[in-house]
Amino acid sequence: ETGVTQTPRHLVMGMTNKKSLKCEQHLGHNAMYWYKQSAKKPLELMFVYNFKEQTENNSVPSRFSPECPNSSHLFLHLHTLQPEDSALYLCASSHGGGSPYEQYFGPGTRLTVT
Amino acid sequence: GQQLNQSPQSMFIQEGEDVSMNCTSSSIFNTWLWYKQDPGEGPVLLIALYKAGELTSNGRLTAQFGITRKDSFLNISASIPSDVGIYFCAGPTGNQFYFGTGTSLTVIP
Numbered sequence: 122e123t124g125v126t127q128t129p130r131h132l133v134m135g136m137t138n139k140k141s142l143k144c145e146q147h148l149g150h151n152a153m154y155w156y157k158q159s160a161k162k163p164l165e166l167m168f169v170y171n172f173k174e175q176t177e178n179n180s181v182p183s184r185f186s187p188e189c190p191n192s193s194h195l196f197l198h199l200h201t202l203q204p205e206d207s208a209l210y211l212c213a214s215s216h217g218g219g220s221p222y223e224q225y226f227g228p229g230t231r232l233t234v235t
Numbered sequence: 236g237q238q239l240n241q242s243p244q245s246m247f248i249q250e251g252e253d254v255s256m257n258c259t260s261s262s263i264f265n266t267w268l269w270y271k272q273d274p275g276e277g278p279v280l281l282i283a284l285y286k287a288g289e290l291t292s293n294g295r296l297t298a299q300f301g302i303t304r305k306d307s308f309l310n311i312s313a314s315i316p317s318d319v320g321i322y323f324c325a326g327p328t329g330n331q332f333y334f335g336t337g338t339s340l341t342v343i344p
Contacts, residue, residue, distance in 0.1 A: 125277070154332070163238075163239070163323075163333070163334045163335060163336055163337070164278075164323070164325075164334040166331060166332050166333075177331070179331075211277050211278075212277075213277070222266055222268070222283065222327060223268065223280060223283050224268075224280070224332065225280060226270075226277030226278050226279070227277050228275070228276050228277050229275075229276070229277050231275075
């Protein structure tokens with residue numbers, strides 16, 4: 122497996138469910154990111170992890186909870202989501218070192234909240 | 236937050252034509268990146284620019300870092316059907332990373 126992988130690719134969940142998105146990078150990078158991509162809006166950076174430490178949380182609601190157990194894996198735990206949270210959730214990685222240059226993206230998880 | 240405006244929003248061109256698009260910001264950036272996104276996939280990095288005035292090519296793609304550091308340009312020469320997709324500019328500021336509004340390209344065979 123190479124690059125950045127994300128599972129599942131598609132997820133439908135009710136507002137009372139709890140689910141998790143998984144991201145794994147095989148590039149030897151030290152920084153990982155979660156983005157939200159909604160229709161007709163630019164990609165929005167949600168969370169940044171550098172060397173497993175969260176360095177950015179862009180005012181994301183607490184119903185989104187990230188976890189980074191090591192430099193290769195990143196999770197996004199979801200609970201009590203709202204329909205407006207339906208979007209494509211993208212994971213990315215980069216060499217980090219405090220500078221998020223040249224990010225490499227996974228294919229995304231298409232999330233639908235019903 | 237920061238906004239990166241891209242123009243045009245969409246383009247419909249004939250195969251073989253050249254394409255130009257640009258990205259502007261109200262603030263200075265020290266790095267510009269260009270990505271392409273196919274439907275149902277994540278963005279793929281095309282070109283990274285690190286110096287004002289820099290011109291960098293990747294095959295048929297050429298990107299320029301504007302001299303004011305507030306804009307960047309992407310050109311695609313001799314377009315082919317697989318160039319179809321959405322092109323995004325992006326730039327980092329500290330630990331923040333901003334993406335443009337995107338230019339949707341359709342290539343008509």
